[in-house]
Structures are given as C-alpha cells and as structure tokens.
Amino acid sequence: MNTLELQKEEASTQPEQAQTMTGSQAVIECLLAEGTDTIFGYPGGAIMPIYDALYDYRDKVNHILVRHEQGGIHAGQGYARTSGKVGVVFATSGPGATNLVTGLADAQIDSTPVVCITGQVFAHLLGTDAFQETDVINITTPVTKWNYQVTDACEIPEAIAKAFYIARSGRPGPVLIDITKNAQVQKFNYKGYTPCNHIRSYRPKPNVREEYIERAAELINAAKKPFVLFGQGVILGGAEAEFKAFVEKSGIPSAWTVLGAGALPTGHPLNVGMLGMHGNYGPNVLTNECDVLIAVGMRFDDRVTGRLDKYARQAQVIHLDIDPAEIDKNVQTTVPVWGDCKETLPLLTRLVEKKEHPEWLQKFRDYEQQEIEAVIRKELHPQTGEMTMGEVIDKLNKLTKGDAVIVTDVGQHQMVACRYAKFNQTRSNVTSGGLGTMGFALPAAIGAKFGAPNRTVVAVIGDGGFQMTLQELGTIMQTGIDVKILILNNHFLGMVRQWQELFNDRRYSFVDIESPDFVALAKAYKIDGNSISDRKDLEAALQTMLNHQGSYLLEVTVTKENNVFPMVPQGCSVSEIRLK
C-alpha cells in the first residue's frame, strides 16, 4: 500500500474526532450530515429525547410541526417529489407510528424516498404491552422498502446511513427506523458519520448488458408503429434529458402514466398524452395497434393496462426498468432492458436510427381530434350552465403558463387535473398514484412547497378529500408557508358517484357529502380565501389566488354530476375505451 492509499484509509476510518453524546444527539448529527434541512414531525413520549436534542439544533434544521402524523409523512413525500431529496419524518411510538402507515404504503407503491424515525418504548419493555407500545417493525414491514429497530445508541449512525442509502438508491422507497427510548438517552462514543454506499446483499442497479440494448435497438429500428410509454422512473432516475433525446431521435410518439407526467413537457410535439383508465383516447386505442411497445420506468399498473389478456398482444414489448421484479410481472417482455434508465437510454439512443413516423403520429392526432370533439371541447369550454372542473384547470394553465407544481388529491378532480394540466417542467405533478390516498394533497402540497420554495404550488382538492386532512391548515398557519388551495366542489364523492351512475344504476349510496364553509374555515386558520360559482368570476378569482402573498383558499363550485371521460371501464380492454 502506498502512502496515499494509507492516508485515504485513515481518513475513512477516523472521520472526525470521537465525541461522547446521546443517541438522540447522534440522530440529529447524522441527519445534518445527510444534508437534511427539513423535518416533518410530531412529538410524543417515546421520542421526547430526540425532540429535546432537536431543541439545540433549531437554527440548523427546520422542523415543521404538522397536525397529524399522516400529514407529516405526506408532507415528507411532497418534499421528496419536488426536491428529489429524501423526505424526513419524526413520530412517536404507538399511535404516532401507526398514523404513518397510510403514508408509508403510499410512498412504497409510488417509490418515494422517505426516512421515518419513530420513538419506541424502552427496550426492556418490548413485548410487554407497555404504554404506547406497538409492534411498529412488523406493522410496517409490508409497506417499507426496509425497516430496522435500534435498541443501542451505537447502532444509530450506521442505521441512519443505511436508511438514507436504501431510501434513495435503486428503486426508491420508504424506510423506517424505530429507536427505543433507552437508545435515545444512552451516551456513547460518536465517531462521526460515514455515509453508506454499499450493502453486500443489496444491488440497487445492475450492470447494463449491451446485448439487450442491441436487441432493443434492432426491434425499434425495424418497427413501423413504435410507441413509448413513460412513467415516474424517468423522473426518479433524473433521466428527463436522456429520455427527450431518445424520443426526439427515434421520433416515437410517447404517452405517460399519471406519475410520469411532466417527465417530457406536455406541449412537446411527440407527447401524445396520458395513458390509462381516464387517459387520452389515442394512446389507449393505439396501444393495441402498435408493433413495438417501449415502456420506460413504468410498471404496467392495472389502471394503465385495463384487461391484461387483451393488452398489446400484437406488440413486441421492450421494458426498461431498474427493478427486476417488475420485468414480466404483468406484461410479458420481448426484450427486458434491466437497468437505470439514465444509463440505458443514452446507449439505446446511440443505436437507434434517426426517424420520423408522420403517418403513425397522425393517427394519434386523429384520435385526439375525435376526443376533442366528443369530450374535451365541452369540458374546457362549456357555453352554458355551471362550471366544469376541466375549465377551471384550463384557466389555471393559462395563468400559471404550465410552470406551477400541481398537487392533486384523489377522485374526479385528480383525473381532470392530470388530463388537462400543462407541465413544462419535471417534478411538477405530485399526486397519489398507486395507492389513491384521499387526504394526500393538502399535506403533500405543504411538503412540495418546502421542497421547491421558489415555485408556485397549487393543491387541487375535492370537497371530500379536503375534509380528510384539513387540520393541516394549522401547519400552514403556523409556518406561513405559501400554498394555493383550489377546492373543486361538486358536493359529491364524485368519482364514486360516477361509478354508481355508470355501473350501479345511479344508486347513489352514501356519496352525497356535506361540507363546511371552506372560506370561513380557512379564515379561522388566518388563511384568506374566496368562493365562487359563476363563470365570469373564474379568471379573476384564480388570478387573485395566484397573486396573493401567502396561502390562499379558493373554492369553485362545479357541476354536481359531471363524469370524467374517456374511460376504460374496469375489466375492459384499453381499446374498449368509452368517450361517453
């Protein structure tokens, strides 16, 4: 070993001078070493030592006191989605930890990197039904990428280092570290923080195999009607530029999943729209007509594929994904390109021929024209009657020019917002895709704003979903964060009502929901607001909301019984998509 290597060796084994500190102080030191600037959390008995340590670090890290732990983790998710960094969440044991479960499940299915730290009862009390003891590790195992219980302070630096590495690497996901109270108060010799970048049993991404790339390129070059589907993998891999280069060189029409929205600007000439149940007409119908289907960082969710045995049976399928468990899971692949698309896409781009597919692209535009005539025109420009959700989103686009972060809740307004919102930039669409968690939007929007402080953040929420996590108005009030809240009030649990109308003979079973005076409610939280129901007020009201200094709530009353179309009814093939 030469001297240089020796020096390096020493440097890595003795990062800093060892210091005696408590486990709790070490938690904060490790988070700071990871570059954490924001923590969303809620204190309680079993995590009090960590909060006590946090008191000394108030000027180094911004702790956001949420109003419910579910809000905490959704905020952490929103933060991660707009910033690309790992969201950090604190909660106490028992009810604090169980309140995280919905958010963990959401982050797991939507591959969102978050690290949750929960307090736990003293180690000697584990298994005794102690006050606020729940078996958090076992409750959260199915909904975490990894979890770990710390019972000795000495484990803390390594556990946190692994947590961050696992949360953000490979296919990202949520990680939970449960720390018993004795470990939090225990003094130990903190030797500094060494980030983790290797775990022998964990392969975040494979070496790329060129022969697969070559096969994929051959298929693409021979294709007459190639079609690209892209998902959040492009965004998670930071591969937007690589993706755009691939699409532009190959000239292939490209459609997105809900979580992939914005990875390629919505206005791009090769962006042909949204896939899936409420996606665009062309992309759905032509899935069953293309000859080569190229899926990039998406997982063939059933909301995208509809009936699987009638999905793209005629096509050769190329699947680019970082997660080998996704390959062949739902759709049998002809050429699997397993790897990080930031690496695989440029290799593929190099081998594909420069092409245009004008006639094939025209087919998408023809279907789009049919959709405009049957659906879009009357959704965006209704001449009479009450307002539609679509026209609100369309107006919003005109005012934000497609530069805002749009956070949506779950339901009709979500599908409408995803269908009609314009996204010029990546990391602009924050929504609960895989889990469909009502109540996601308000807390996620708070986190999204902390993650992207220089961007306008608009939360589009239904009257139902808003009432699931509206207590987070308190978080807005206390932090003074600037979030625009746009409630599209149809006085119904609209999406369920739509299904009841279409498939249950209009038997409206418990979908009629009453709401409080939203503007008065906002006012109680010192948030300004307005409520409108007349089309002539729409533009000005939206403009006021956007211009307002600080948070603002705008309620827009829309038609009660409007339906989201097109629609691929459950159990139907994508080519059986209905326009009405």
Add this chain to the structure above:
Amino acid sequence: METNHKHPEKKEFNITVYTENQIGLLNRIAIIFTRRKINIDSLNTSPSEIEGIHRFNIVIDETEDVVRKLARQIEKQVEVLKVYYNTNDDIIWQEMALYKVPTEAIAEKASVERLLREHGARAVVIRKDYTVFETTGHREETDTLIEVLQPYGLIEFVRSARVAIIKDSEGFNQKLREFEQREPGEEVIENEYLNKRDKVFTM
C-alpha cells in the same frame, strides 16, 4: 424453463434463499407468500456453511410463473443475497421424522424390529416406557412408517421441514466473495431468471 401460459400447472417448487442473519427477515419473506394467499408447505431456516449467512428452504405448490415472480420479489429484499427455485427433479431432498412408541409393544413383538430395519429407522432413545425412532427420507417414506407403527400404539410423531441440495449448484462460497466486491461480475449482479428465459430474443 418455458412457462406454459395456456395450461399453467401447479407443482412442488423448492425455493432456496441465501440471506443475511437479520431479525424480521423471516416475516419479510413470509408475507411475500401470504399477501398472495399462498400456503407455505414447508419452511426450513438455518445457518448456511458460510458464517453469517442463513439459508431458507421453502416448499410451495404453485405454477412456475408465480414462483418466478415470488423469487424476484424475495430477491429484491435488501438483506436477501440470492434466490433459486427448483422442481423436485433438480434437487436431492430429505425430511427427518421421529416416532415415539411404547417400548413394551416393541419388546413383545420381535417383528417390529425387522420392520423398522426395513424402513431404515434407528433407535435414538430406548427407555423402559418408550422408545424413539428416527428415519430420514421423502414424505412417502416417513408416512409409511407412521402406518407401520400405528398398530403398535404410536404415541407421538414429528417431521422436520424439508432440506434440499440443488444438484447443479456449485455452492455459495464463491458467490458470496463476489457479492462483497463493489463491482461484482455479471454472474452475481445479473438476474438469473432473465438469463434463463428461453424466448428473450425471439423476434
């Protein structure tokens, strides 16, 4: 290893999992089966020949298509190093069984001893009141001995989980050394199920 999509047939598969020795991992692996409502017929977990590495043997009755998906989802877990799946033809397997019978009944009937010898059983403990026999073999063999011993007042019976050796495996020692490297070879880092797919390149 082609899957027949038209007539997927369920059969016994042996899933071998090499893991780190980590609390909670058993649960993490088990729920991959239970979430699909798949019953685990047999489960053995024990330290492997390599220090710190555990080996699971899991037996389920499923179609190959499902087994392949399960194997990938197991291998995805952070502390899992490698997963293999094999049919019974690909492995050598054994289960061990213990039988407790009244010593009196055996002493009285000399033929019992002959029967036991025929079934390859041996006495582990002989006491005045009872004797414990042990035999190792396939399920049918250990089952047969239950029937044989039943007339002599079989008191208690227990069978272990299945352990299996994969016929064409070269062991895990070399693999593990590869895993420990930062830039491991293709062998380790690649997904074996991709390589095994017959029709990957059909066009």
